[in-house]
Amino acid sequence: YTGWTTDGRMFDSSRRRGEPATFGLNQVIPGWGEGVQLMVVGEQRRLWIPQELAYNGRPGMPAGMLVFDIELLAIEP
Structure with missing residues (x-):
């Protein structure tokens, strides 16, 4: 995945780190x-996520609507 603010600033990317990320839906x-x-x-x-469903004003996290490009590589039980 890669995440951007709507002004084009990349703030996180598992692709840039060169390894896939693993998350539970509750994480x-x-x-x-x-x-x-x-x-x-x-x-x-590509997900366009409004602030209320993103970090919702959490300090130190990107604010506003966020854009994520996601590739689902596997589903683990």
Whole structure:
């Protein structure tokens, strides 16, 4: 995945780190939970997540609407 602010500033990227990230649905922002639950393995999706479903003003985190490009590599039980 890669995350940007709507002005194009990248703030996080597992691709840049060169390794996939693993998350449980209870470990991600609400917008991710909604956006990935209907994805299938191998699918790529761009999510536009409003602030209320992103970090919602949490200090030190990006504010406003966020954009994420996500590729679902696997689903673990």
